[in-house]
Structure formats: structure tokens, C-alpha cells
Amino acid sequence: MNYFSSDFKLGILGGGQLGKMLLFDTRKFDIQTYVLDPSDEAPSKIACNQFFKGDLMDYETVYNFGKQVDVLTFEIELVNLEALTQLENEGLKIYPSPKTLKGIQNKGVQKDFYAQHNIPTAPFARFENLENLKSAIVNQHSTINLPFVWKCTEFGYDGNGVKVIRQTSDLDNLPNVECIAETMIPFKNELAVIVCRNPSGEIKTYPVVEMEFHPEANQVEYVICPARIDEKVAQKARAIALNVSEKFNHVGLLAVEMFQTHDDEILVNEVAPRPHNSGHYSIEASYTSQFENHLRAILDLPLGNTDSKVAGIMVNLVGAEGFSGEVIYENIETILGWNGVTPHIYGKKQTRPFRKMGHVTIVNEDMAEARRIAEEVKNTIRVISKK
Amino acid sequence: MNYFSSDFKLGILGGGQLGKMLLFDTRKFDIQTYVLDPSDEAPSKIACNQFFKGDLMDYETVYNFGKQVDVLTFEIELVNLEALTQLENEGLKIYPSPKTLKGIQNKGVQKDFYAQHNIPTAPFARFENLENLKSAIVNQHSTINLPFVWKCTEFGYDGNGVKVIRQTSDLDNLPNVECIAETMIPFKNELAVIVCRNPSGEIKTYPVVEMEFHPEANQVEYVICPARIDEKVAQKARAIALNVSEKFNHVGLLAVEMFQTHDDEILVNEVAPRPHNSGHYSIEASYTSQFENHLRAILDLPLGNTDSKVAGIMVNLVGAEGFSGEVIYENIETILGWNGVTPHIYGKKQTRPFRKMGHVTIVNEDMAEARRIAEEVKNTIRVISKK
Numbered sequence: 001m002n003y004f005s006s007d008f009k010l011g012i013l014g015g016g017q018l019g020k021m022l023l024f025d026t027r028k029f030d031i032q033t034y035v036l037d038p039s040d041e042a043p044s045k046i047a048c049n050q051f052f053k054g055d056l057m058d059y060e061t062v063y064n065f066g067k068q069v070d071v072l073t074f075e076i077e078l079v080n081l082e083a084l085t086q087l088e089n090e091g092l093k094i095y096p097s098p099k100t101l102k103g104i105q106n107k108g109v110q111k112d113f114y115a116q117h118n119i120p121t122a123p124f125a126r127f128e129n130l131e132n133l134k135s136a137i138v139n140q141h142s143t144i145n146l147p148f149v150w151k152c153t154e155f156g157y158d159g160n161g162v163k164v165i166r167q168t169s170d171l172d173n174l175p176n177v178e179c180i181a182e183t184m185i186p187f188k189n190e191l192a193v194i195v196c197r198n199p200s201g202e203i204k205t206y207p208v209v210e211m212e213f214h215p216e217a218n219q220v221e222y223v224i225c226p227a228r229i230d231e232k233v234a235q236k237a238r239a240i241a242l243n244v245s246e247k248f249n250h251v252g253l254l255a256v257e258m259f260q261t262h263d264d265e266i267l268v269n270e271v272a273p274r275p276h277n278s279g280h281y282s283i284e285a286s287y288t289s290q291f292e293n294h295l296r297a298i299l300d301l302p303l304g305n306t307d308s309k310v311a312g313i314m315v316n317l318v319g320a321e322g323f324s325g326e327v328i329y330e331n332i333e334t335i336l337g338w339n340g341v342t343p344h345i346y347g348k349k350q351t352r353p354f355r356k357m358g359h360v361t362i363v364n365e366d367m368a369e370a371r372r373i374a375e376e377v378k379n380t381i382r383v384i385s386k387k
Numbered sequence: 388m389n390y391f392s393s394d395f396k397l398g399i400l401g402g403g404q405l406g407k408m409l410l411f412d413t414r415k416f417d418i419q420t421y422v423l424d425p426s427d428e429a430p431s432k433i434a435c436n437q438f439f440k441g442d443l444m445d446y447e448t449v450y451n452f453g454k455q456v457d458v459l460t461f462e463i464e465l466v467n468l469e470a471l472t473q474l475e476n477e478g479l480k481i482y483p484s485p486k487t488l489k490g491i492q493n494k495g496v497q498k499d500f501y502a503q504h505n506i507p508t509a510p511f512a513r514f515e516n517l518e519n520l521k522s523a524i525v526n527q528h529s530t531i532n533l534p535f536v537w538k539c540t541e542f543g544y545d546g547n548g549v550k551v552i553r554q555t556s557d558l559d560n561l562p563n564v565e566c567i568a569e570t571m572i573p574f575k576n577e578l579a580v581i582v583c584r585n586p587s588g589e590i591k592t593y594p595v596v597e598m599e600f601h602p603e604a605n606q607v608e609y610v611i612c613p614a615r616i617d618e619k620v621a622q623k624a625r626a627i628a629l630n631v632s633e634k635f636n637h638v639g640l641l642a643v644e645m646f647q648t649h650d651d652e653i654l655v656n657e658v659a660p661r662p663h664n665s666g667h668y669s670i671e672a673s674y675t676s677q678f679e680n681h682l683r684a685i686l687d688l689p690l691g692n693t694d695s696k697v698a699g700i701m702v703n704l705v706g707a708e709g710f711s712g713e714v715i716y717e718n719i720e721t722i723l724g725w726n727g728v729t730p731h732i733y734g735k736k737q738t739r740p741f742r743k744m745g746h747v748t749i750v751n752e753d754m755a756e757a758r759r760i761a762e763e764v765k766n767t768i769r770v771i772s773k774k
Binding site for chain 2: 004020024027046048049289292296301302305327341343363365
């Protein structure tokens with residue numbers, strides 16, 4: 001198959017920032033892209049060859065889009081699975097496969113999958129709806145002890161649909177949907193490993209990254225590569241991530257989020273079958289970015305080197321509280337003056353509190369120096385709006 | 388001035404591969420771009436915000452384009468200088484300035500400039516036309532001795548308009564245009580230094596790169612960063628490049644091509660006031676690519692770190708002899724399997740012998756290993772056409 005400057009068409013479901021960054025590499029290789037997204041202001045709109053506006057959850061829309069391309073991928077899990085399944089049955093190459101996505105889209109199914117394949121994960125129980133969960137607690141159902149973590153199984157995103165339940169009253173006002181109750185695991189570190197795998201079975205992992213949380217606010221502040229952990233633990237985490245990818249028979253990128261417990265046990269939290277926030281550092285720090293490797297993987301090309309050239313840290317740029325409207329990146333000129341600092345602006349014209357507007361990567365030969373600069377970046381740039 | 392996700396418009400004259408690579412960074416920063424190019428198939432067409440088809444040498448076309456943007460730059464020197472001068476007189480920010488371009492566009496003027504500012508360069512004589520040069524030789528004009536290098540002063544490109552004259556008959560069939568006769572300098576190395584400078588006067592140089600030539604064919608095969616030369620010579624080359632940039636009062640990128648003579652003298656050959664082929668390695672090897680630094684410079688933002696993370700070598704992908712038509716990148720899948728190899732496909736659908744179709748960057752911690760892989764790349768990939 002000739003992909004380069006040819007008539008080949010890659011379809012991408014979703015035109016957000018992940019798609020936008022993927023397009024840097026389709027452009028670099030001059031591979032034609034069709035993008036489907038519901039928004040006229042999708043960050044991917046400009047750099048693709050053909051942009052289609054439409055609902056990613058609508059069967060007809062996704063099906064008709066898929067019929068126009070040679071290979072189909074997605075940058076978001078919330079897409080119409082039935083349409084993908086039908087397209088795959090009709091012979092379209094879809095990576096990751098809808099079969100894989102089906103095992104991931106629903107967190108209950110995903111957790112069952114780990115249990116069935118002896119992949120270490122936190123103990124949990126599934127419930128058809130909130131009422132069943134409540135009665136299970138009332139009836140002292142053995143597997144559930146307070147405190148626990150409530151997660152709705154579908155359509156949760158960026159922390160939505162997750163809540164720590166310390167007393168039964170915390171369940172009040174939660175939606176009455178399918179959910180799981182997961183044992184709360186005290187952990188030392190939250191880690192992630194990105195795996196890439198192509199249809200021929202070539203498979204590679206990126207180094208383990210570490211999510212550093214704000215001491216008070218329970219919010220990731222820095223994604224740090226490589227994680228500042230023991231090499232044995234890192235090897236174990238990469239081995240588990242490889243195993244998860246192979247068990248899913250996954251093609252493309254799989255981001256595996258994990259907990260490192262206090263006794264250095266590794267538990268899989270959840271996975272994302274696409275380029276991931278925890279891999280953004282790779283654009284500047286790695287020999288091959290996660291986006292280029294996703295592209296190589298789904299086109300069954302050889303995978304690129306996942307090693308790092310230098311230490312990398314990523315800081316998310318989210319809308320500051322109390323600001324809504326036309327975005328301003330306060331002090332961006334200041335941070336541009338610092339060594340190894342690269343802002344990525346996703347192209348959303350309007351900011352809202354906590355909206356993901358971009359990220360900043362800090363690279364340096366010396367991790368401690370990168371960490372110092374990252375903290376200055378975090379404390380200097382602000383995503384606000386025009387007064 | 389707020390550039391990021393704002394109404395600010397950057398105009399770029401020329402939509403070729405240099406413009407295309409510059410657009411990766413305007414997209415990364417979400418800076419709006421307008422591009423003017425004569426071709427409907429310009430590599431920059433897709434990723435800019437607005438594409439305009441038009442003649443870059445036409446006064447009206449360039450003037451009207453310039454009136455629509457806030458800052459104007461160019462990726463090719465062959466643009467209508469009068470229109471730029473008028474736009475600048477009317478207050479438009481144009482970087483590099485038409486005043487600078489004027490001193491560079493004509494090689495005779497450029498050589499005079501070096502002479503006036505005591506910038507070391509090969510001895511030369513200027514002639515209004517070929518006839519004057521011929522009669523100067525006939526009349527034994529003292530400054531011209533065979534062999535010498537004939538260069539037409541305008542519209543020369545990629546070796547066009549340059550010829551080594553060993554006997555007077557070599558002048559036959561050359562165009563009767565303004566030209567210079569330059570003393571042939573035997574040299575050890577051909578070097579280049581890219582300088583970036585912003586309007587505030589912040590100035591930085593990239594490391595010295597070395598053009599390695601094919602032993603027989605007089606053709607650059609590899610651009611190697613850093614150049615494998617003595618550190619003292621490298622420092623001298625960077626100092627001379629800095630001086631050239633400051634004397635031109637240049638803003639943006641200035642690529643300074645130089646000869647290293649056998650007694651380690653540095654002579655300036657010529658300059659290009661734009662991103663340059665000799666800086667393509669920087670996308671993968673440098674902390675800040677030449678394209679991002681061009682953008683930072685013309686927007687008067689702080690300049691990024693020009694140091695390298697790893698050794699970088701660039702191999703040009705030019706159309707193979709005997710092939711014309713729809714392009715095929717033979718064995719590109721093979722080289723993608725090698726460590727640190729990144730092809731850049733410019734997006735030209737049709738190949739022709741020697742047409743610049745793309746380049747490949749090879750990066751590695753170890754220069755010798757990068758050089759070994761670069762040679763394999765050179766011997767493996769071929770730019771051919773469908774049979």
C-alpha cells in the first residue's frame with residue numbers, strides 16, 4: 001500500500017486536539033486525511049484534507065463517513081460502535097478495532113476483562129443502576145465497604161462520572177445509571193505507560209510516566225517522563241502494559257493508567273485506546289512522538305523508537321476559574337523565554353473554567369532542572385479571557 | 388500584541404515546503420496564517436487559514452495580499468520587492484525587511500555589501516552583462532584569472548546560474564545578463580550557520596553544520612550537525628555569521644553559507660534570509676526548530692534554545708533520474724524501521740529528475756552511528772514514479 005502523496009485516505013473520528021496533533025504527522029508524511037467532528041471550530045479542521053461536520057454518535061453519519069476512507073481510526077472513544085462494527089464487517093480496516101473498543105468503552109466490561117485475564121486491578125462490583133448499589137450497601141453486600149469509589153460505566157470523561165463515597169449519603173444526587181463500586185486503593189504514585197502495536201504484532205512501550213499531583217487539590221499538575229521510580233517497578237509496569245495491549249489484541253496506541261501501591265504492587269486503573277494526555281511530552285522529548293507512532297501502527301508501518309532524547313515534563317493549560325470568553329494566554333511570552341519550553345495551543349477561541357485549552361512541554365537534559373522550570377511555568381502562565 | 392488564538396494574521400509569501408514546515412509551528416501556537424503562492428498544489432495550501440493563488444513577482448498581487456495581514460514574511464527571495472517596499476513605507480511590519488532583501492536578492496549587490504563591511508568573501512568582479520565579462524578577459528583585466536566561477540546576479544536558484552569557467556569557451560551559451568566572476572577557492576569544507584534575530588535585537592546562532600559532498604559527483608549528500616570541525620573554527624564561523632546578520636540588520640532567520648579554506652580561513656559564500664535546507668535537521672535534533680525560531684523572531688518573541696538534543700543528519704530526497712510522473716517513495720517502509728529516521732514528504736504529487744520532493748532526518752546520540760544510518764538511508768530510498 002502506498003500511503004505517501006497518494007490517493008490513500010485515512011479517516012479520523014473526532015477533530016479535537018488529539019486529532020490536531022496527529023495531523024502534524026499525516027502532513028509530515030503527506031498522507032490524506034478525512035476528519036469527522038460535530039464542531040465547526042474543531043482544532044483539526046484546518047490541516048486535514050477534508051472536514052465533515054457531524055455527530056460521532058449517529059450511526060448513519062459515522063457509517064457514511066467510514067465508507068469514504070481506506071483506513072479508519074478515532075481520537076475519542078465516544079463514537080457509534082454499531083456503525084464501526086458494521087463497517088469492519090464490510091471489510092474496512094478500523095484501528096483500534098471496534099471489538100477492542102467494545103471491551104473498553106464500558107468501564108464495567110473493562111474491569112471484568114481485567115478480572116478474566118488476571119490483569120491486576122482494584123477489587124470492584126458492578127451494578128445495573130444506583131438503586132441496586134444502594135440496596136447492596138443496605139444489605140451489607142460483602143464486597144462493598146466504605147469508603148469506595150463510585151464510577152459510572154459509560155460516558156465518563158476527565159474525572160466526570162467518578163466520585164469517592166465516604167458515607168452512603170454521598171450517593172445522593174448521583175445519576176441512576178450502570179456503575180461500579182471500586183475498593184479505594186491508597187497509592188504511592190499514579191503511573192501511565194503508552195503501548196503501541198501494529199497489525200503485524202510489532203509492539204513497543206514508551207517509558208513509564210508519573211503523574212504528580214497537587215499536594216492539596218486532588219489534580220494532576222505534572223506528567224513526568226521518565227517516572228522517578230525504581231527501575232524494577234518501571235519494568236513491572238511496562239510488562240503489565242504490554243500484557244494488557246496483547247490481551248486486548250489492540251492496534252494503535254493504548255494508554256494504560258496504573259497505580260503503584262505502597263508495597264510496589266502495580267494495579268491497572270483504566271486504559272484509553274488512542275493518543276493520550278500522558279504522552280504529549282513525547283512530541284519534544286521522544287525520538288518518535290506518540291502521534292507518529294499511532295500513525296505508523298494503524299498503517300502497519302514499522303514502529304519508531306519510543307526512547308527519550310531528554311527528560312520531559314508536561315503541564316496542562318486549563319481555563320482559569322472565573323474566566324469565560326475569548327481566550328488570552330497571560331504571560332505566554334515570558335515562558336517562551338525559558339529554556340526548553342514549548343507551549344501547544346489547541347485553538348479553542350473560547351475559554352471556560354477547567355477547559356483543556358493547551359499544554360506546555362518542558363524538556364531538559366537534567367530532570368531536576370526540567371521540574372524546576374515546569375513549576376515556574378505552572379505558576380506563571382494563566383488561561384484567562386478578555387475583560 | 389496577542390498572537391495566540393486571536394484575530395492576528397501572519398502573511399507568508401510562498402507556499403512551498405519551507406512554508407509548509409513553518410505552518411507546523413503556526414498551528415502549534417494557533418497563529419492565523421494567510422499564504423500566497425502561484426500554485427494550486429502548494430504544499431502549504433492545506434494547513435494555512437487562508438490560501439491565495441497569485442504571482443509572487445506581481446506588484447498588485449503582493450501589495451493587495453500584504454494589505455490584509457498584520458505581519459508579513461516570505462519563504463522565498465523571488466518576490467516583488469517594490470510592493471514590499473511600498474507596504475513597509477505604509478507601516479506594515481515585514482520581516483526580513485525589504486531593505487535587507489534588497490541587499491541579498493542581487494548577488495552582485497550582496498558581494499559588494501561584504502566588501503564594504505569587511506566580511507571575508509572570495510575576490511570577485513561585477514559585470515553588467517556577459518559581453519563586458521568576455522571583453523574584460525580578452526583585455527587581460529587583472530582581477531580575472533581562469534579558472535573562475537561565473538554567477539548570474541539574479542534569479543539563480545539551487546545551483547542554477549552558477550558555472551565554473553576553465554576556459555573562455557565555457558562562457559559560450561551563457562545568458563547575456565548581469566553577472567560576477569569570482570575567484571575559485573579551494574576549500575576543506577562547506578559550512579553553514581543559521582542565525583536568528585528578533586526586532587528587539589536578541590540574536591542566536593545554531594551550531595555550525597557541514598555539507599558533506601559526494602566524492603565524485605559535486606553534489607551535497609549530507610548536512611551534518613554539528614560539523615566535524617575544530618571548535619576554534621566553529622567559533623570563528625559563528626562569530627562571522629553573527630556579524631553578517633547584524634550588518635544586514637536582519638530580522639528572522641539568516642542562513643549563512645561559508646567555505647572553510649585549507650588554512651582554516653572562513654569565507655562567506657552567500658546568505659538566504661529565510662528557513663534553509665541546512666537547518667531542516669533542527670526539527671528533530673534541536674531544542675527549537677529553525678521554523679519555530681523564525682516565527683518567534685518575526686513576532687518579536689523570545690528566541691528558543693538553538694542547541695541540539697542529539698546529533699542530526701539530513702539527506703535530501705530528490706527525484707531520481709529517468710523518472711517523471713506520479714511519485715512513489717521506494718523503500719520508505721524500510722527506512723522507517725531504522726532508529727531515529729524521520730522522512731519529510733513535501734507533498735508534491737509529481738516527481739521529476741532532481742526535483743526536491745522531501746528530506747530525511749537521522750538523529751542519534753552518537754554521530755558516527757547517525758552517519759552510518761544516513762548512508763544506508765541514502766542508498767535505500769528512491770524517489771521514482773509509477774511505471
